[in-house]
Amino acid sequence: MKVRRWLADRWVMGVALLVLGYLTLPIAVVAGLSFNRPSSRLSYDFNEFTLDNWARPCATADMCDAVVRSMEIGLIATVVSTVLGTLMAFALVRHGFRGRSGINGLIFLPMATPELVMGTSLLALFVAAGVPQGFWTIVIAHVMFCVSFVVVTVKARLAGMDRRLEEAAMDLYASEWQTFRRITLPLVLPGIVAAALLAFSLSFDDFIITNFNAGTTVTFPMYVWGAAQRGIPPQVNVIGTAMFGIALLLVGASSLRGRRARRAALAVIATPAGKP
Amino acid sequence: MTALAHVPTAGGSPAPPPPVRRGRGRLLPYLLLLPGAAWLLVFFALPLLQLAAASLYDPAGSLSTGYAMTWAVGNYPDALQAYWPQFLRSFLYSAIALVLALLMGYPLAYAIAQKAGRWKNLLLVAVVAPMFTSFLVRTLAWKTILSDNGALVGLLRDVHLLGPDGRLLATPVAVVLGLTYNFLPFLVLPLYASLERLDPRLLEAASDLYASPLRAFGRVTLPLSMPGLIAGTLLFFIPATGDYINAELLGTPNEYMIGNVIDSAFLVRLDYPQGAALSFLLMAAILAIVFVYLRKAGTEEVL
Amino acid sequence: MRQMAQETPAGDLRLADLTKRFGVFTAVDDLSLTVPQGAFFALLGASGCGKTTTLRMIAGLEAPTSGQVLLGDRDITGLRPYRRPVNTVFQSYALFPHLDIHENVAFGLRRRGIRQVGDQVERMLALVQLQGYGRRRPAQLSGGQQQRVALARALINHPQVLLLDEPLGALDLKLRRQMQIELKRIQTEVGITFVHVTHDQEEAMTMADTVAVMNAGRIEQLGAPADIYEYPATAFVANFLGQSNLLAGEAGGHAGDEVLVTAHGARFSVPADRARLVDGPAFLGVRPEKLHLAGGPDDVPAGHQHVGGVVTDASYVGVSTQYLVRTAWGSELSAFTANSGLGGRLAVGTPVTAHWDPRHAFLLPRAGGEDDQTTPLLDEPPVGAVS
Numbered sequence: 014m015k016v017r018r019w020l021a022d023r024w025v026m027g028v029a030l031l032v033l034g035y036l037t038l039p040i041a042v043v044a045g046l047s048f049n050r051p052s053s054r055l056s057y058d059f060n061e062f063t064l065d066n067w068a069r070p071c072a073t074a075d076m077c078d079a080v081v082r083s084m085e086i087g088l089i090a091t092v093v094s095t096v097l098g099t100l101m102a103f104a105l106v107r108h109g110f111r112g113r114s115g116i117n118g119l120i121f122l123p124m125a126t127p128e129l130v131m132g133t134s135l136l137a138l139f140v141a142a143g144v145p146q147g148f149w150t151i152v153i154a155h156v157m158f159c160v161s162f163v164v165v166t167v168k169a170r171l172a173g174m175d176r177r178l179e180e181a182a183m184d185l186y187a188s189e190w191q192t193f194r195r196i197t198l199p200l201v202l203p204g205i206v207a208a209a210l211l212a213f214s215l216s217f218d219d220f221i222i223t224n225f226n227a228g229t230t231v232t233f234p235m236y237v238w239g240a241a242q243r244g245i246p247p248q249v250n251v252i253g254t255a256m257f258g259i260a261l262l263l264v265g266a267s268s269l270r271g272r273r274a275r276r277a278a279l280a281v282i283a284t285p286a287g288k289p
Numbered sequence: 290m291t292a293l294a295h296v297p298t299a300g301g302s303p304a305p306p307p308p309v310r311r312g313r314g315r316l317l318p319y320l321l322l323l324p325g326a327a328w329l330l331v332f333f334a335l336p337l338l339q340l341a342a343a344s345l346y347d348p349a350g351s352l353s354t355g356y357a358m359t360w361a362v363g364n365y366p367d368a369l370q371a372y373w374p375q376f377l378r379s380f381l382y383s384a385i386a387l388v389l390a391l392l393m394g395y396p397l398a399y400a401i402a403q404k405a406g407r408w409k410n411l412l413l414v415a416v417v418a419p420m421f422t423s424f425l426v427r428t429l430a431w432k433t434i435l436s437d438n439g440a441l442v443g444l445l446r447d448v449h450l451l452g453p454d455g456r457l458l459a460t461p462v463a464v465v466l467g468l469t470y471n472f473l474p475f476l477v478l479p480l481y482a483s484l485e486r487l488d489p490r491l492l493e494a495a496s497d498l499y500a501s502p503l504r505a506f507g508r509v510t511l512p513l514s515m516p517g518l519i520a521g522t523l524l525f526f527i528p529a530t531g532d533y534i535n536a537e538l539l540g541t542p543n544e545y546m547i548g549n550v551i552d553s554a555f556l557v558r559l560d561y562p563q564g565a566a567l568s569f570l571l572m573a574a575i576l577a578i579v580f581v582y583l584r585k586a587g588t589e590e591v592l
Numbered sequence: 593m594r595q596m597a598q599e600t601p602a603g604d605l606r607l608a609d610l611t612k613r614f615g616v617f618t619a620v621d622d623l624s625l626t627v628p629q630g631a632f633f634a635l636l637g638a639s640g641c642g643k644t645t646t647l648r649m650i651a652g653l654e655a656p657t658s659g660q661v662l663l664g665d666r667d668i669t670g671l672r673p674y675r676r677p678v679n680t681v682f683q684s685y686a687l688f689p690h691l692d693i694h695e696n697v698a699f700g701l702r703r704r705g706i707r708q709v710g711d712q713v714e715r716m717l718a719l720v721q722l723q724g725y726g727r728r729r730p731a732q733l734s735g736g737q738q739q740r741v742a743l744a745r746a747l748i749n750h751p752q753v754l755l756l757d758e759p760l761g762a763l764d765l766k767l768r769r770q771m772q773i774e775l776k777r778i779q780t781e782v783g784i785t786f787v788h789v790t791h792d793q794e795e796a797m798t799m800a801d802t803v804a805v806m807n808a809g810r811i812e813q814l815g816a817p818a819d820i821y822e823y824p825a826t827a828f829v830a831n832f833l834g835q836s837n838l839l840a841g842e843a844g845g846h847a848g849d850e851v852l853v854t855a856h857g858a859r860f861s862v863p864a865d866r867a868r869l870v871d872g873p874a875f876l877g878v879r880p881e882k883l884h885l886a887g888g889p890d891d892v893p894a895g896h897q898h899v900g901g902v903v904t905d906a907s908y909v910g911v912s913t914q915y916l917v918r919t920a921w922g923s924e925l926s927a928f929t930a931n932s933g934l935g936g937r938l939a940v941g942t943p944v945t946a947h948w949d950p951r952h953a954f955l956l957p958r959a960g961g962e963d964d965q966t967t968p969l970l971d972e973p974p975v976g977a978v979s
């Protein structure tokens with residue numbers, strides 16, 4: 014009887030931990046493989062422990078070039094999409110205008126459309142318009158699919174904000190601009206930061222849309238894809254592990270800096286971090 | 290798709306949109322919307338039109354000689370006839386993966402939301418953690434896990450769940466496992482968000498009113514988590530159906546989904562009309578499923 | 593502070609035919625009133641009667657559909673909120689969560705370009721007894737403390753008019769009483785015009801010099817609390833401000849200095865200066881504490897008027913006992929008897945004669961179909977109900 018009670022109370026947690034194991038296992042493997050000296054170019058199995066990969070992460074120069082390119086694209090796409098999306102979020106939450114449902118649809122549809130379709134349709138457009146594909150077409154594509162996520166993230170924060178705070182500011186002699194600068198912006202900022210982080214992670218990791226619009230430009234995911242056919246250099250796992258570590262550090266660091274920062278970090282986490 | 294994730298609004302109706310202003314401020318919202326909306330119109334909506342047009346090009350053309358618009362509606366039946374198995378497979382695999390993900394994701398979301406106590410944040414981070422690393426790199430890690438020489442296959446062979454020559458890699462099982470793995474967090478997070486709002490006292494009230502745990506779940510927990518469940522299901526299903534990376538990396542051409550076909554139509558065979566027709570069919574099929582599903586689930590608000 | 597208040601030019605706050613419609617719904621209906629400078633003015637009314645909307649129009653946060661807001665001779669109707677010498681203590685305080693208490697209080701001064709704010713903020717925090725709390729965030733304060741910060745944040749600007757929107761609504765009863773005294777003290781000290789919105793009649797009566805009772809967007813009655821209580825203008829006021837027994841009857845014209853009333857077959861009278869009408873359907877009103885119970889008609893003092901009945905309920909509430917008396921025609925009257933130790937308590941079922949001095953009665957207009965009204969016993973408005 015006691016055992017049954019105990020089981021009844023705990024089984025959900027047990028299942029949850031198993032599922033978490035399933036979710037984190039590949040990360041452990043990636044981290045492990047980053048210390049592996051593969052037996053052959055096409056082997057994915059453990060062979061021999063080594064620190065070489067960490068010592069010389071850029072041994073494959075192409076790969077590091079691709080990482081840098083992904084970062085450049087990610088930064089530009091993040092800045093542009095965060096600005097565009099934040100402006101739209103303000104219009105949606107704070108203003109009445111005609112055509113609201115049309116705009117909502119335009120923002121929602123990219124999130125409900127398979128990436129494959131967005132990728133191929135942009136490709137069709139660029140080809141039809143004779144636009145050569147490369148760095149900038151990737152940026153254009155990334156901004157396109159990030160904007161909706163930014164709108165949604167900032168909108169949630171803005172909608173949760175108490176309008177009376179702005180009224181109180183105006184009541185206390187703050188002009189429209191001062192109200193925005195002193196009250197609205199600081200209070201919405203965590204949402205904007207969360208949106209920007211989300212946009213960067215979406216852009217940095219995007220493969221499908223990029224694949225159709227990259228021309229000969231190689232981003233990090235494109236590099237991994239290409240290498241998967243030819244044999245993966247183990248340094249790829251170093252980059253994968255490092256990305257993971259940096260992200261964890263960011264989360265950890267922000268949670269050390271007081272409650273407010275921790276809440277902001279959680280907001281980032283709890284916003285489903287986009288697509289693969 | 291995060292839009293879906295923000296749905297649960299605790300039952301209340303959403304605040305009405307602000308009234309249209311007269312006078313001075315009338316133009317402001319349009320100015321704010323203009324750059325973003327223009328971007329989406331030019332680089333999202335317009336391309337879809339171009340894709341629709343390309344799907345009706347004369348299939349006899351080629352990229353080098355150029356395509357002629359001949360309203361070749363026949364591209365659609367032709368494409369379907371050639372690739373219906375991949376089409377079906379896409380929906381079959383993602384449906385199976387969805388069921389698996391629900392079986393795994395619901396207990397996980399529930400445990401984090403209601404049972405984790407002070408470990409809540411840590412577990413949440415663990416759910417999101419996979420997304421901190423590159424999608425492709427993680428999928429490749431499954432190649433190692435499922436490898437013929439790996440511990441998992443060895444174990445399964447020892448307990449005779451697999452024959453002596455049985456494999457996991459390059460089988461439908463690997464592809465479905467990969468899909469489940471890759472999109473599981475998108476299901477869990479919105480589900481967590483709505484389960485977190487569930488007041489545990491409701492369950493106490495239900496059991497006080499003679500509901501067995503199973504009934505309490507069916508009558509209280511499940512209905513209240515519906516918004517998150519709907520959002521999560523869509524967030525899982527849409528990208529999973531359009532995915533071709535798992536089939537490519539963990540399967541063989543026998544496991545190819547429609548995405549693989551479209552990818553090769555555009556990038557290898559350079560058959561744009563066919564690729565466009567298939568893309569369009571995929572989108573239409575997914576949108577149809579989404580709308581029917583939302584209608585059935587009765588939440589227009591999700592949009 | 594007193595000094596500062598006197599520096600501001602003299603000016604009464606005047607609302608002239610102020611109307612606000614939301615779509616077809618009229619929230620504030622042709623409201624006109626004058627608040628003398630330096631007054632403690634209470635706007636009293638049930639939830640949803642348009643109090644907040646009225647305040648928001650005075651503050652400039654809502655544009656009136658028609659009508660004017662005047663401060664002294666100045667028409668401020670069209671001014672942006674930040675151009676009005678008016679500050680607000682918001683219903684749920686609206687403290688800026690990302691700023692500490694010091695910066696919250698200093699906010700208005702800084703916006704007007706004042707650099708040296710430290711001393712003023714300290715003095716203001718002292719006034720509201722929050723010395724030493726400057727570096728805390730609003731979330732780290734209790735409800736009562738937040739309320740005082742909201743007050744300090746508004747007062748520091750020395751507005752000509754301070755608007756308070758149910759500032760004590762979120763506090764528990766004890767703290768609310770304490771803050772009422774506090775607010776009153778501060779108002780006397782700074783001498784600023786206070787417009788205090790509340791749905792708590794006791795709060796309005798204890799604090800304000802002048803009370804305006806609002807109902808469905810209109811002012812029903814305006815005056816000193818005691819005047820309104822002793823001689824309400826309408827049945828709504830008679831019931832909303834304190835409790836009343838209202839007997840449905842017909843006024844039957846003058847008889848000397850009195851107005852005659854017939855109700856339920858009996859004849860009564862009220863002094864002419866306590867009658868709002870002379871003819872037609874009327875309510876004869878008596879406050880429960882002015883309704884006395886006697887053993888029989890013979891025990892009724894000379895000059896009192898009376899009706900017979902039976903005690904149906906007796907609630908002992910410490911300072912008084914509250915009786916319900918059922919009359920011959922079936923309606924119930926309530927009577928409060930002070931527990932002064934004189935006279936015993938009456939058991940349920942005892943036949944009694946309820947009597948009153950006609951000088952304490954009042955005569956109000958009644959709509960044709962309305963019957964007797966007795967405010968039910970113990971109808972304290974729920975604490976913390978906000979509108």
Ligand SMILES: Nc1ncnc2c1ncn2[C@@H]1O[C@H](COP(=O)(O)OP(=O)(O)O)[C@@H](O)[C@H]1O
Pocket residue numbers: 614617619637638639640641642643644645646979
């Ligand atoms: N912005 C608005 N839009 C529509 N109706 C409103 C708005 N603001 C207030 N109202 C309505 O006006 C009436 C008066 O509201 P309010 O002034 O807040 O009442 P009070 O403060 O007396 O409780 C209410 O019925 C309320 O629903």
Ligand SMILES: [Mg+2]
Pocket residue numbers: 640643644645683757758979
């Ligand atoms: Mg109100």
